[in-house]
Amino acid sequence: MFSWLKKDDRRRKEPLIFNNVTEGLWKCYVERMRPLESTYKFNDFHYPPMEEADFAAKPMVLLIGQYSVGKTSFIRYLLERDFPGMRIGPEPTTDRFVAVMHGEEDQVIPGNALAADPTKQFKTLQRFGNAFLQRFESSVAASPVLQGISLVDTPGILSGEKQRTSRGYDFEGVIQWFAHRCSMIILLFDAHKLDISDEFRRCISSLRGNEDKVRIVLNKADLITPQQLMRVYGALMWSLGKVLSTPEVARVYIGSFWDQVLRVDDLRKLFEAEEQDLFHDIQILPRSAAMRKINDLIKRARLAKVHAYIISKLKSEMPSFFGKQAKKDALIKNLKKIYDDVHRQHQMSRGDFPHLAQFQEQLAEYDFSKFPKLNPKLIENVDIMMSKDIARLMQMIPHEDTQTTEVTGGAFGSGHAAPLDPFSGDDVFSLKVGRNAEEWTPGEHLDEYRVDFERLEPKGGKLAGIKAKEVMVKSKLPNSVLKKVWGLADVDKDGMLDLEEFSLAMFLIDAKKEGHDLPDALPFHLIPPSKRGLGDDDADDVRDGGGEEEEGD
Template sequence: MFSWLGTDDRRRKDPEVFQTVSDGLKKLYKTKLLPLEEHYKFHEFHSPALEDADFDNKPMVLLVGQYSTGKTTFIRYLLEQDFPGMRIGPEPTTDSFIAVMQGDVEGIVPGNALVVDPKKPFRKLNAFGNAFLNRFVCAQLPNPVLESISVIDTPGILSGEKQRISRGYDFAAVLEWFAERVDRIILLFDAHKLDISDEFSEVIKALKNHEDKMRVVLNKADQIETQQLMRVYGALMWSLGKIVNTPEVIRVYIGSFWSHPLLIPDNRKLFEAEEQDLFRDIQSLPRNAALRKLNDLIKRARLAKVHAYIISSLKKEMPSVFGKDNKKKELINNLGEIYARIEREHQISPGDFPNLRKMQDQLQAQDFSKFQPLKSKLLETVEDMLANDIAQLMVLVRQEESQRPTQMVKGGAFEGTLHGPFGHGYGEGAGEGIDDAEWVVARDKPMYDEIFYTLSPVDGKITGANAKKEMVRSKLPNTVLGKIWKLADIDKDGMLDDEEFALANHLIKVKLEGHELPNELPSHLLPPSKRKITE
């Protein structure tokens, strides 16, 4: 539980108490940000008003890609279960937006019923009309994965006029609506069909304000040889570099996300490592959900502030009686200059401004006489929220995060590689020999003994100085060698006997092969003569 006092008398008398981050965000939005949005018609230009369900819903993952890149199969792979409305095939099969969510009973909720459910975060999709709602459903089913996250399956992006005309609704605008509200956007590419259509490029550009949520999956990578895979990966990065204009390199996961045997198993270890990285990323979403919602609210508040300055500036420039239409055209044409002036006067970052071309198009249909002049109190309230309330709420975010497990998403494909011999990295690196009856280091001990007896042992032990001379031959940095020394010097006497020296060399070998060292020595690596010491 968390509380703080505001600056005005009313809040001093009646301090706000928030049980959760979600409660705090809802209260701050309704009392501080929403009045500013409504006063300057923010919802007509940018994004509909937020509702309680937007703050309460589980983390959502949005899958986007051209047709037959494996989006639906990817969901099936994660859940390890078919879901209602699922269709898989080489042709464009998924023709609807499908929200795959937790439910007690399997079934489909149609779009028109979905947008009137106050518990679901989809009510504002009503604005896209029947053409969209007829192509939007919620697939509900009991599944352990869906207890922590929800997944949005999207129609495959088509090429040519069909993409723009046949759908009957603004596809890119719908995707942008989802992108604002989801926690992760996964772009899927088929390693066999890497060409990015103009329509897909436009969709990616429409999501450009959400690069922090974007991840890329190069799917079906088991169907091509290693050399060809390198070329495909390079071509994908080159193509993305032209579309996603960010200084950072977007994260690309390579693999084959379905439960069939690998066609070309040469890169199995790479695929397993990439899959684990992607799974860890998805598993982190529930833990970071509160922080993501807080971050999105801050982004929204900054945009709402800029929008207020733009609208009030346009209002100020408009004549009171004559020449309104001509002045409106002039202001729209000179909007770039208005942006620059606002940027200078209010020290606002250029990245906080809405897209110039899009804003000009939207202003064409607006009646400037209905715009409101600058109301400082509304802006000061939002400034106070950003400067004080949000900073205080961050403390509660950290508290909630610390109370949650690192990996909250369980079940389905996430369960298969957690434990047992098929767990990621099981029996490799420091885990080699974990199930063997014999001490794994004993295999190479004769070779290590030869070196040991050249280092002038006294009473069966070599000094740290002598051990160091041999260990630095590995060319590993001192920080790593220091950790190996701590792990190998089991009796902590500052010297190594023949078994400890063999263990140190084994750990050096593990590190040189590219594996991580354990923080504590696993029981199977303890030398047989030292096992009583540690009991």
């Protein structure tokens, strides 16, 4: 008579069918987790329901910091180009959340349109209202960096009297929303502004549960001497110790993340090593994205189970008729005892329980008598997901990782170093002199560059990379900029510079110091005369010594 119940139970225990990790995560959430969340009002207390776009989205990097610490400049440094709507200044110029994403054409998409797009992961941001959506937009740019990751710029966190000005929306709630969905959170500090304001403190507190995603950057470190930097670093660690609720010492990346001349370059090697470490963490985000999403789903599932146990426990403690309000008040006051009972009865880790004071405040708005009783089948559904479905997804990750590329372009380079590149570890060139002309523009300074070239004692008319580096680093430009200069100047890709290539390198360095952007590829008027017409295949022949054999044939 009740065979259909047995069939339904059997169907519930059958493994889910999926073809890839993204599809599997979505099915796990919809069929295993979402019924538990909706039954016990998980989304009202903790996180909004997830959409399919959340699982398909590229890894996001969230940048947080007080105004004028270099958040927008950091993004520009990564992209090596401006992006639509970019505003940089000493005062709070970024007054909105900006999701910098990839697209074929540069454009700005307003927040309301962005939240209504089902292909984007921002639908649930509508819960923060129109006041927030008017301060939210997407900057779409055709940058190769954004093919692998998305970057989120945030308004400068206020300090002093400015903190009293209301933003009109739940700022910390929005930060928490992004923190829950992003793959990395970068907290930026200015070497000259280490104070952590009350608003900044609340924002850091809203990152609870996502501490493993946090990276701390001490920016603008080139503006102070090594002795001052030592004291600043100590002061920053002291300030962070009072805010971060972790026993471990936080890793702080020190550097100057912009493409201008380093004011104090005594610690160039330190800045270079720190930058490489941070950029490597960012660069591998696409490869670790699937594992990160699985990890986040498991954390959410554990919290959802604990939440269901707590809600059902509160329901079981309520009287049937009289004294409901008094009992509710007593339960909220003694919520820690409820936590202890749930921990003891269901063997749940105390680290999975929600923050006590915050949960007490939220419970005050609900009628406990209307809470549902514990449904073991919903709990079992989640247990099946974590014990069986997740295990199958984990087995698929190594295969998908081999098909996923790291972040390339911009400050990350092409993904492979040029031969013998001494700096290893679509902008338009704005210098107009010589453009659309036949003459070689750097040739006007050839005699000046020849003096430096001969002083370095070239062998066979060419300078090795290590010799050229001795002169190039004197420009005090960051290594990422000098690496790009080298890639442009070493036209034949032989790992050495002849006189023309050396002159081109010095010309590009001078142009950059004057404020010009470097091109992604050399325009005709900058290509050395002897290298014009030299294609990629010809460059390989020169590097491999194959050119002379062809002449001999």
